Amino acid sequence: MSTATVGDLVSQPYKYGFVTEIETEKIAKGLSEDVVRLISAKKEEPAFLLEFRLRAFRQWQQMQEPDWAALGFPAIDYQDIIYYAAPKQQQKKTSLDEVDPKLLETFDKLGIPLSEQKRLSNVAVDAVFDSVSIATTFKEQLAEHGVIFCSISEAVKEHPELIERYLGTVVPSNDNYFAALNSAVFSDGSFVFIPKGVECPMELSTYFRINSGDTGQFERTLIVAEEGASVSYLEGCTAPMFDTNQLHAAVVELVVLDDASIKYSTVQNWYAGDENGVGGIYNFVTKRGQCRGDRSKISWTQVETGSAITWKYPSCVLQGADSVGEFYSVALTNNKQQADTGTKMIHVGPRSRSTIVSKGISAGHSSNSYRGLVQIGPKAVGARNYSQCDSMLIGDQAAANTYPYIRCQQPDAAIEHEASTCRISEDQLFYLQSRGIGFEEAVSMMVSGFCRDVFNQLPMEFAAEADKLLALKLEGSVG
Amino acid sequence: MIRPDAPVLLDIRDLQAAVEDQPILKGVNLTIRAGEIHAVMGRNGSGKSTLSKVLAGHPAYTVTGGRVLYKGENLLEFDPEQRACIGLFLGFQYPVEIPGVSNLEFLRVATNARRAEQGFEELDTFAFEDLVRERLAVVQMDPAFLERSVNEGFSGGEKKRNEILQMALLEPLVAILDETDSGLDIDALRIVAGGVNQLASPDNATLLITHYQRLLDLITPDHVHVMAAGRILRSGGKELALELERTGYDWVDQELDRLAAGGQEAGRTPVEVG
Ligand SMILES: Nc1ncnc2c1ncn2[C@@H]1O[C@H](COP(=O)(O)OP(=O)(O)OP(=O)(O)O)[C@@H](O)[C@H]1O
Ligand SMILES: [Mg+2]
Numbered sequence: 001m002s003t004a005t006v007g008d009l010v011s012q013p014y015k016y017g018f019v020t021e022i023e024t025e026k027i028a029k030g031l032s033e034d035v036v037r038l039i040s041a042k043k044e045e046p047a048f049l050l051e052f053r054l055r056a057f058r059q060w061q062q063m064q065e066p067d068w069a070a071l072g073f074p075a076i077d078y079q080d081i082i083y084y085a086a087p088k089q090q091q092k093k094t095s096l097d098e099v100d101p102k103l104l105e106t107f108d109k110l111g112i113p114l115s116e117q118k119r120l121s122n123v124a125v126d127a128v129f130d131s132v133s134i135a136t137t138f139k140e141q142l143a144e145h146g147v148i149f150c151s152i153s154e155a156v157k158e159h160p161e162l163i164e165r166y167l168g169t170v171v172p173s174n175d176n177y178f179a180a181l182n183s184a185v186f187s188d189g190s191f192v193f194i195p196k197g198v199e200c201p202m203e204l205s206t207y208f209r210i211n212s213g214d215t216g217q218f219e220r221t222l223i224v225a226e227e228g229a230s231v232s233y234l235e236g237c238t239a240p241m242f243d244t245n246q247l248h249a250a251v252v253e254l255v256v257l258d259d260a261s262i263k264y265s266t267v268q269n270w271y272a273g274d275e276n277g278v279g280g281i282y283n284f285v286t287k288r289g290q291c292r293g294d295r296s297k298i299s300w301t302q303v304e305t306g307s308a309i310t311w312k313y314p315s316c317v318l319q320g321a322d323s324v325g326e327f328y329s330v331a332l333t334n335n336k337q338q339a340d341t342g343t344k345m346i347h348v349g350p351r352s353r354s355t356i357v358s359k360g361i362s363a364g365h366s367s368n369s370y371r372g373l374v375q376i377g378p379k380a381v382g383a384r385n386y387s388q389c390d391s392m393l394i395g396d397q398a399a400a401n402t403y404p405y406i407r408c409q410q411p412d413a414a415i416e417h418e419a420s421t422c423r424i425s426e427d428q429l430f431y432l433q434s435r436g437i438g439f440e441e442a443v444s445m446m447v448s449g450f451c452r453d454v455f456n457q458l459p460m461e462f463a464a465e466a467d468k469l470l471a472l473k474l475e476g477s478v479g
Numbered sequence: 480m481i482r483p484d485a486p487v488l489l490d491i492r493d494l495q496a497a498v499e500d501q502p503i504l505k506g507v508n509l510t511i512r513a514g515e516i517h518a519v520m521g522r523n524g525s526g527k528s529t530l531s532k533v534l535a536g537h538p539a540y541t542v543t544g545g546r547v548l549y550k551g552e553n554l555l556e557f558d559p560e561q562r563a564c565i566g567l568f569l570g571f572q573y574p575v576e577i578p579g580v581s582n583l584e585f586l587r588v589a590t591n592a593r594r595a596e597q598g599f600e601e602l603d604t605f606a607f608e609d610l611v612r613e614r615l616a617v618v619q620m621d622p623a624f625l626e627r628s629v630n631e632g633f634s635g636g637e638k639k640r641n642e643i644l645q646m647a648l649l650e651p652l653v654a655i656l657d658e659t660d661s662g663l664d665i666d667a668l669r670i671v672a673g674g675v676n677q678l679a680s681p682d683n684a685t686l687l688i689t690h691y692q693r694l695l696d697l698i699t700p701d702h703v704h705v706m707a708a709g710r711i712l713r714s715g716g717k718e719l720a721l722e723l724e725r726t727g728y729d730w731v732d733q734e735l736d737r738l739a740a741g742g743q744e745a746g747r748t749p750v751e752v753g
Contacts, residue, residue, distance in 0.1 A: 119623060123658045422578065428537060431629075432585070433573045436563035436592030445588070449579025449628070 014477040018154070018269060020106045020211050020260050022279025024130065029214070031078055036184050038316030041082050047235055048150075048164050056173035056183030063177045064370055069311055070369045073245075073282065083185045084134045085137060085215040102129075103134050110238055123203040123234075124149055126190045128219060130211050133188045136204065147231075149192035149204055153221050155191035162193060165359040166224055170253035170317070170464055174356035178284040180248040182218045186251065189219035194260075198455045203232050203459055210270070210281065216247040223253070225260035227293065231261040232263040237306070239271040239304075243279040245308060250285045258293030259319065265303070265458050270306035275364070280308025287314035288344075291352070293324035300343065301457045308337060309346075313371065315344035318352035318380075323337035325354040327333035328454040333366035343459045347413070357452050361462040362398035376413040383413040391449050393423040394443075403453040417438035422450075481701045485512040488550060488684050489534075490652050495544035495709075496533045503529045505709035506545065511653065514681040518695055518720060519688045521706035522728050527688045528572050530706070531655045534561050535569040549653070563589070564596035568651030570657045570686075577629035582641070585629045586611060590648045598737045614647040614653060617674045635662035643674045654678070655686045660694040672697035686743040707731045 008174050027038060036057045040050040065076070087103060099114075107127050114127055114135050121307035124138035126149065133151030142149050148159060156163050190206040210217050225231055239246065248270065254262050264292070273280025283306075300314040306364035310333075316325030327343035345352075345354035352373065362368040373386045391400035402419050424446055432442035489511040496504040503526050511517055512709040520528055529704070533540045534547065536559035554562065587607045594601065602610060615622060618640045630638050639659050644653055656675065660668055675698055677684055687698065695703075695717065703719040704711045705728075711735055715718065 123731075425575070427575050428577050430535075430537050430559060431571070431577065432589075433559040434563055434569055435585070435589035435649070436560050436596075437585075437588055438560050439558075441588070445580050445585070446577065449577075449581070452579060 011450075015178070016110060016238035016269065018109070019213075019240040020102055022100065022211070024085050024212060025088050025216065025364050026082050029080055031081070031185065035083055039185055039187070041395060042084065043156070045156055046141055046160055047158075047166075049156060051168055052168060052173065053184050055179050057185075058172060059174040060177065060184055062205045063174070069309060070403075071309055071338050071340050071433070072369065073309055073338075076247060076282065078181075080214075082212070082214050083188060083217040083218070085130045085212045085218060087134070096258075099135050103129055106209065106211075109205065110207070110209065112236070114170070123205050125204040126204075128188055128190075128206060128208045129207070130217065131214055132186075136215055138313070140203070140283070143326060145201055147198060147200055148191065148442055150191055152154065152186075152189045152191045152222060154462055155222075158190075159162065159193070159228060160225070160446040163222070166222055166253070168253075169286050170255060171251050171286050177184070179286040180436075181250050182220060182249050182251040182286070185216075185374070186218045186220035189220070189221040189250070190223075191399055192223040192231060192233060194225045194228040194231045199230045202229035203234060203388060205234040205236065208235065208237040210237075210246055210248065213240070213242040213244055213246065213372060216249065218248075219250045219297050221248045221250070221252040222255075223262055223264070225254045225257065225262050227257045228259045229257075230261045232265070234265045234267070234388060236267050236269070237282055238269050239306075241271050241274075243274075245273075245279060246281050248281050248285070250287075252285070252296055252386070253286040254289030256289065256291050256293060256296040256298055259295045260293060261299070262315045263299045263459070264289070264298075264314070266302040266304070268302065268304045268310075271306040272337050273335065273363035274308045277308065280337070281306065282309045283307035283310075283312060283353040285312040287312065288327075288343070289315070289319045291325065291336070291349075293321050293323070294320040294349070295322045296320045297324040297326075299324075299328070299457070301328040301454065302341075303454070303458070304329070304331040307339070310337075310339040310341050312341045313343055315346065316354065317346045317348065318354065318383075319348045321349045321351060323349050323352045325352070326457075327354075327356045327358070327372075327451050328457040330361070330451045330454045331359070331368055332361045333363070333368045335363075335364040335366060337366040340366070340369045340371055342370045344373040344384060347374075347376045347383040347410075350380060351378055351382040351384075354385045356385070357453050358387075358389045359454055360389075360391045360400050361394065361450065362391070362400050363393035363394035363449060365397045367399040367401075373405040373407070374415060375406075375417070376408040376410045378409045378411050382413055383410060385413075385415045387415075387417045389417075389419045389420045390450065391419075392447070393421065396423075401445050480514040482512065483516055484682075485514050485681070486550070487512050489543070489554075489574075489612050490548040491534075492547075493545035494530075494533065494547060494732075496540045496542050498540055502543065503540070506531060507602075507706075507710055511684045511686065511716065513652075513684055515701045516679060516685045516687065516698060517702045519686060519702065519704045519706055519711075520690065520720065520723060521712075522731065525706040527706050527708040529709075531569050531686075531688060533656045534562075534655060535559055545726055555581060558567075560592070562722060563649070565590055566593075566650075566652035567576065568646050568649055568653065568654040568729065570659045572655040572661075574638040574642055575628050576631045576633070578631050582629050583611070586625070586645065586648055589645065593649045608724070611648065614644060615654035616675060617647045618643045619670050636664060636667050639663055640667065640719055643671055647674065647678060650678075650683075652683045652688065654679040654683070655688070655693075657688045658688055658690070659687070661684055665708065669697065670695065692720055695720050702716050705731070708735055748752060
């Protein structure tokens, strides 16, 4: 007789938990105005950026950590965190050959080969290790199309006018507690600029790796698509297993002009902590896109499987007439993981449309909440929203919640909301098993069936990977 | 078809099983040979479905005594999925719905699991489409059902047809059909019974669990058994079913009382009649 329970299946060891032994330059723990100045100085930033950081820092000091999410965790000591850590290497790498082989090896091990021979042929990668970007592939090829893809630190040096024009315009530095913190101390991240009329010739992707145990990660990503431009971008993340918690507070801003579109996909696999909830990443992320132009489009797809705590609401501000916002999400929590995630669709422009498809899977003692806001402003004549929020429970100790908020100031708008909760039952599994399908495959079939609508939205290269990742998370010790 | 020299496919001896410490099967004896069709009847709650699920390996039931040999091997040692692969099939009384899992894909994975065990090559999507279309004819089912999620939103009768479609694809050696006739309209009953007859061969065996003679009018059983209080109280030929149709189950109580007075042992030996 099979003795495995579904609970055993969803708990499997984390594959990316190793630490890379590498000399790093770190500043002392703690946060003050001096630390903010030090970070800016280390990065040789222009005055406008130091000003931006200092303003954010002062705002942050006046703010309170939000407590409205359905999350419980011990207070974070912001003075016990290191705000800047970088692997020591020659100050500027002009080619991959100069990158520390240990770092290349690390990314190899994570399945993201960067070297010319091994890298993916149709995906450009920006690899971020702790606070700094260590390499970006295919930069020259992209430049031929006028596409800028580089680390944000580099963009600050080489395209300061673009940074000054767009940084902080979608997520103002005082937007929320974590956005203010990020604006004060952000380290690195990616910058993407797609000029007018250009369809980005390949997938762009940033891979974030946290390596230090006592360093916070505060990355900042900015993507701008000018009139008629389009790009598909993917973000991946992993971290070592530590028995302490690491703070990750990122900000992502997207700007889309007339007829342009950005498709932003995330496969988040930060370390989630052990089965008793010890260790893991605290993931407090502000992601927002602004559809500034008419007929512009932003599509967020996320597969959230890691982190001890996830606080994340990728949002769309639909300003342009006929603009489109989409949010497709799969969030899997297990053991003592907690996720409070969802989206905000702010309809401003006439006939703006949004679609929300959220799939939450909770196993073990985890808690998984969907929180979403659909707001239709007075000028959004003919605006439409469709939301679908489904929860799947595995075992009987897990919790799922749905918090949909609707604010509508436009009588003409059409808003549709559907929600469902299901549980994988012993009888369903037995049914599949009694047809010769193994226990693990049975669970995985049901879970991937449940997630299909979202996986279909991922770029093709990554859809199979996401399916594998979930299957991996669901893999275990069947007798 | 009774052939005393046919190989024994399933041999159940003194099988006892409990759910959460509550005994339900109290010593079932039953021998099924290749080529035979058996019918198990009995009052509601007498343990028929429990017997079928214990044989298929449902985790909610604990076997507390006895043994089951399948082609000479200890069936109870196999996982449910292995039992299916080696040719045991259970058509459920209440097939469950599995939202999100495509019926076609499910049937393909199940068929390939069985084929792998038989040493046949795996069928790709196209080859499987051909096979499934051919087998759909056995139950005269609309191909549209392949595109839907497993059993989701199927009517009671449609679910039962889907069970027989699975049986037609998996080509089991021992098929246990738990009340496959209930919920079927008159035409569907004929179609399903026709399907079962079509799939029956001298090499395989069928165990029909049913309440009604009308099914046995269409599929003639070689043996009929009456279950009561977790054991087989009486066994006979097809005329036993006809007799039950006339007499009902009143005699069962007397028989059970007599057994209780006569001690446990007597109850474990089925009373042969006819
Ligand atoms: N999982 C279970 N939990 C508790 N009791 C159970 C369980 N399964 C079966 N039983 C009990 O065991 C007895 C036999 O049930 P079973 O379903 O085998 O009967 P049946 O002969 O198939 O009846 P019917 O003709 O109504 O289908 C019943 O009293 C039933 O309530
Ligand atoms: Mg029954």
